[in-house]
Amino acid sequence: MKILLIMDPGISVPPKFYGGHERLVYLFAEEYTRMGHEVTLLAGPDSYCSGRTVTFGINSLQRPKTQKWRETFFAWKYLLKNHRAFDVVHNFGRLVYLLPVLNAKVAKIMTYGRRVSARNIRYINRLPSKNMVFTACSNYCVSTGNVAGRWETVYNTINFNDYQLVQEVPGDAPLMFLGRLDKIKGVHLAIQAAKASGQQLIIAGNVSHTADNYQYYKTEIEPHIDGERVKYVGELNDTDKNTYLGKAKALLFPIQWDEPFGMVMIEAMACGTPVIAFNRGSVPEVITDNVNGFIVNDVQEMTAAISKISGIDRNKCRASAYDRFNLPLIAKNYLNLVNEPKT
Known part of the structure; x- marks a missing residue:
């Protein structure tokens, strides 16, 4: 098949640091190519893959709306001119990109990795369309947008070959927090749980520069960083991520x-590192309690779970995640959604 993958500009594909969807798009571009398909990637500057790459827009998450509309017009022009050359258009970018080809024969997959605007879904499904399927990365995420059209859950994935299983860690191995240092990620609660359990905590991730989250970092995180019991190691690339996750006794996800x-959960599991996470959103779909981690409701339960973490078999932790979230499986799940190539 000939497959067009689309990603918003803003962060290159693959990303050097932060960029969950951008990382996914690159993985699928490579896996579709490995499967024998012909891949074209439409993404921001400095993007690349083993197939053909067409770049557009600028890489800035703060780019103005006028720039985003210029990018939309580029995507429309490209799709109008080239859609007949593809069997599948797999869009991880803005839904509006697909407007010119909604009613075209080409198979279309619209993939979401965040809460979906139900209003946009109702609107788009009032327009003439065919061969369109909406997907989201968890049953929870599907539930936010499943108001019209065909919807399917296809979980996120990682390349497990990029993560090394660490079968055993010492008793004094640190706990880990990895993610954006925003209040919604609960870093302050990870600090509380680590201190209550008497464990070292390593924090990794990017400091947000929005006013509220930067203030949160300065007042609720930074004062606790002492370089010993609570260490901050900055934003990690993929190699460092594998190293730090592998040497942790657990990933905290409050x-x-x-x-x-929450791809960081399966990144940790791929290293054999179990996850202790609050029971919200997709967490019950990703974690199998007592197999690859623990699902808890508050800091007190998280602290108690830390004391039980040595009972998790790290080999089974990785295996349980691999069986459900490995890249070849998820790529096949996507392509199974679409019809055979049109003749």
Whole structure:
């Protein structure tokens, strides 16, 4: 098949640091190519894959609306001119990109990795369309948009080959928090749980520069960083991520919002590192209690779970995640949604 993958500009594909969907798009571009399909990637500057790459827009998450509309017009022009050359258009970018080809024969997959605007879904499904399927990365995420059209859950994935299983860690191995240092991610609660359990905590991730989250970092995180019991190691690339996750006894995931998926959970599991997470959003779909982690409701339960973490078999932790979230499986799940190539 000939497959067009689309991602918003803003962060290159693949990303150097933060960029969950951008990382996914790159993985699928490579896996579709490995499966024997012909891939074209439409994404922001500096993007690349083993197939053909067409770049557009600018890489800035703060770019103005006028720039986003210029990018939309580029996507429309490209699709109008080239859609007949593809069997599948797999869009991880803005829904509006697909407007010119909604009623075209080409198979279309619209994938969401965050809460969906039900209003946009109702609107788009009032228009003439065919061969369109909406997907989201968890049953929870699907539930936010499943108001019209065909919807399917297809979980997120990682390349498990990029993560090394660490079968045993010492008793004094640290706990880990990895993610954006925003209040909704609950870093302050990870600090509380680590201190209550007498464990070292390593914090990794990017400091947000929005006013509220920067203030949160300065007042609720930074004062606790002493370089010993609580260490901050900055934003990690993929190699460092594998190293730090592998040497941790557990990943703490005390989210304060309904996480659509949380790829860091399966990144940790791929290293054999179990996850202790608050029971919100997709967490019950990703964690199998007592197999690859623990699902808890508050800091007190998280602290108690830390004391039980040595009972998790790290080999089974990785295996349980691999069986459900490995890249070849998820790529096949996507392509199974679409019809055979049109003749």
